[in-house]
Amino acid sequence: MxxxxxxxxxxxxxxxxxxxxxxxxxxxxxxxxxxxxxxxxxxxxxxxxxxxxxxxxxxELRRIHLYTAKVSNEQELLPLVNSWYHEKDSIKKLETYEKIETKLDYLFAYQGEINSIVFFSKNGEVFKYKDPLYKNDSDVKKSSLYKECMGNKGKVLSINNFNSSNDVNAGRIDFLVGVSPEYNWYNSDTEFIYFEIKTDLLNSIYSRFxxxxxxxxxxxxxxxxxxxxxxxxxxxxxxxxxxxxxxxxxxxxxxxxxxxxxxxxxxxxxxxxxxxxxxxxxxxxxxxxxxxxTTNITKVLLMIFLIFNLLFILYSKMFFKDIIKPIKELVETMKGVKDEKLEKITITNTNLEEINELGSSYNKMINDIKDLIAERDLKERERSKEEIKALQAQINPHFIYNTLNVIKLMAMISKAENIRKVTDSFMKLLRATFRSKSTFITVREELEYLDNYTDIMKVRFGDNFNIVVNVQDNVKDLYIIKLILQPIVENAIIHGINDIDREKYITISGFLENGKLIFQVEDNGIGMTEDEIKNVLNNKENDKTGFNHIGINNVRSRIKLNCGQEYGLKIESEKNKFTRVTLIHPILTEEER
Missing domain, CATH: 3.30.450.20 (PAS domain)
Structure with missing residues (x-):
């Protein structure tokens, strides 16, 4: 579908x-x-x-290798270095050092990237041009650069100082170049030349890009x-x-x-x-x-889309406000009809004649329905009154009073206090039934009649149960349907606690809640199942007669007929534990009853 x-x-x-x-x-x-x-x-x-x-x-790497190779093949420089190795005279040794330094300064006059150049002789002598970064000369000979160069005579090799933790200057940002020059007529003693190159030269290239x-x-x-x-x-x-x-x-x-x-x-x-x-x-x-x-284009497109949406929404609101909103209001109001909310609708958001006519027709229908419901309720109340009158007419109250007075006098003469008390309570109940034509009495009066009724039931059942009444003081002067609690208490005694062996009690509570008058009658008797509760509420219990045997369903019907469909009673119970009957009644003062 x-x-x-x-x-x-x-x-x-x-x-x-x-x-x-x-x-x-x-x-x-x-x-x-x-x-x-x-x-x-x-x-x-x-x-x-x-x-x-x-x-x-x-x-740049080729240039570095070229200068390194140039130093290793410099025919004026290497003889000076070799003579420096062997010079014993300190003055001449210093003069030779200055000549070597001057020569290297000339070769690298404009090369600020050179940090140090170190010449190692095969006899252990070491000449240093500028102070190197390493600490011990022996560390250089242990490095992978030295070993590779010694194995490749005349070949310029380079490494970074990060290759191994054992390499010289490990942990510094420097570029190391080495060469092991060939032995010849101008180089008889230098076995390894070590270069420390600053990586600034590479950084300068890097920064340009x-x-x-x-x-x-x-x-x-x-x-x-x-x-x-x-x-x-x-x-x-x-x-x-x-x-x-x-x-x-x-x-x-x-x-x-x-x-x-x-x-x-x-x-x-x-x-x-x-x-x-x-x-x-x-x-x-x-x-x-x-x-x-791309993100900027997306933002522009979304902005265009939002503006378009805004214009479209404004157009839609102007075009459809006369149709959709009034119809939705009417539909929502009509949905309330199934929940018995008969409310009229006032359509103010449209200029269309057809929609206004639809609203007027709906309001007329609601008025007709309300009139029919009012007529039905009036007939139901009249019927209920006639039924009560018919019940009252079946018994001659004067005859009953005279008979009960005779019984009461006989009990007093015989000093049978229980009989006198029961008779007196029964007479008060009959007086409540017949003396007034009003459907409503005060809660205080209802509790007095209920007290008379429980006195009779205690005599009947041997005074083996307790009644606890807990009704708020602000409730007692309100009005309630006459004799509405008695059938509930009767059921609690006869069908609830009568057959249990433990302590028996019935609690009657009265209070105000959510704008309603609430009474609860709770017993600790045999309880009921869900099916049994449904049977009671559906009037499937045994028919009984007499004012104290009016059924639970009759009580519910009296409340709804006299007070409205939103009032009534509900039953909560758990098998072999308790039964609680909650009576929901409107708050009625003397003026409202």
Whole structure:
């Protein structure tokens, strides 16, 4: 079965299907295409930058190697160093030192990147041009640079000081170059020349290529060790140790950018590896920064969409306020009819004659229904009064009073106090039944009649139960339907506590709650099941006659007939534990009864 939709829901659904969804689909497609163009242009740009940076680094490395080779083959310098090794005279040794220093100053006059040059002789002598950063000469001979150079005579080799914790100057940001010169006529004693190069020369190259639009550049040597990085914590680490860089391979020059989710951000990572030096340039940029133009376009489109929506809403409000809102008000009011809320509607938000006529017709229908209900209730009350009159007419009250007075006198003569007391209580109950034509009496009077009734029942059942009355003082002067509590108490005695062996009690409570007068009669008797409660409320109990045997359902009917459908009673019970009957009655003063 197809479920019908309201006019407003159909209108909103159509708007979403025909406008909102297509707009978002188009926005997503446009953003995706534009994002692809941005990334493609960025890849081309950053590849050119990384190739150029890698080329400049190669040139600088070749220049360093060239100067290193020049020193190892300097035919004037090495003889001076060799003579310095063997010179015993301190003055001549100092003069030789100054000549060597002058020669090196001349060779590296404009090369501020040289931190130190150290010459090691095969006999253990060491000449130092500027103070090196290492502490012990023996550390140099233990380094991997020294061992590799000694195994490759005449070949210039370089390493970073991060390769091993055993390498000299480990932990400093310096570039180490070494060479083991060949022994010949101008070099008979120098076995190893050690160079400390400041990485400032690489940083100066690096700084020319970095800016906010490019991203963060990282440079790693041929072994994957990070030489330059804006993040100082990465210096010296191998790229395989960095989580978001471990996908990069130094062994080929594949330009394969990729995304990596790092914490809450997405990083876009590119790399270029030189075929000659084997050094790798890595670029990292925040993907949001890369695609910020796409985000701006999205914001503009959303702003346009919001403005369009606002205009559409204003148009819809102006166009539909005369139809949808009045109809919804009418529908909501009509829904209350099934809950017996017969309310009129006043339509003020429309200028349409048809809607106004619909509201007027509905109001007329409500008036007719109210008139019919009032007529029905009047007939029910009249019928109830006639039934009570018929019951009263069946018994001649004068005859009953005279008879009871005779019994009372006989009991007094015989000194039978119990008989006298029961007779007196019974006479008071009869007087309550016949003396007044009014349906309502005060709660105080009702409790007095109930006290007379319980006196009779205690004589009948041997005074083996207790009655506890707990009624608030502000309730006692209110009005209640006459003899409405007696049938409930009667059922509690006869059907509730009569057959139990434990202590028997009945509690009667009266109080005000939520604008209503509430009475509760609770016993600790045999209780009832849910099915038994339903049977009682559905009038399936045995028929009985006499004022003290009016059924629970009769009590409920009297309340509804005299007070309205919102009042009545309810039963709560648990088998072999308790039964609680709650009577719900309107608050009636003497003027309102």
């Amino acid at each position: 197809i479920k019908n939709k309201s006019m407003s829901k159909k209108f909103i659904s159509s708007f979403i299907i025909l406008i909102v969804i297509p707009f978002f689909i188009i926005t997503i497609v446009i953003n995706s295409l534009y994002e692809g163009v941005l990334v493609s242009h960025y890849n081309e740009k950053i590849e050119q930058i990384m190739v150029q940076l890698s080329s400049d680094i190669e040139i 970095t800016n906010d639009t490019v991203g963060k550049m990282i440079i790693a040597d041929s072994k994957g060790n990070i030489v330059i990085s804006p993040d100082k914590n990465l210096l010296g680490k191998n790229i395989s140790e960095v989580k978001y860089l471990n996908k990069i391979s130094n062994k080929n020059n594949d330009y394969a950018p990729y995304k990596y989710r790092y914490k809450k951000d997405i990083k876009y990572i590119s790399k270029y590896t030189s075929d000659k030096s084997g050094w790798t340039v890595i670029n990292i940029i925040d993907y949001k920064a890369l695609t910020k133009d």
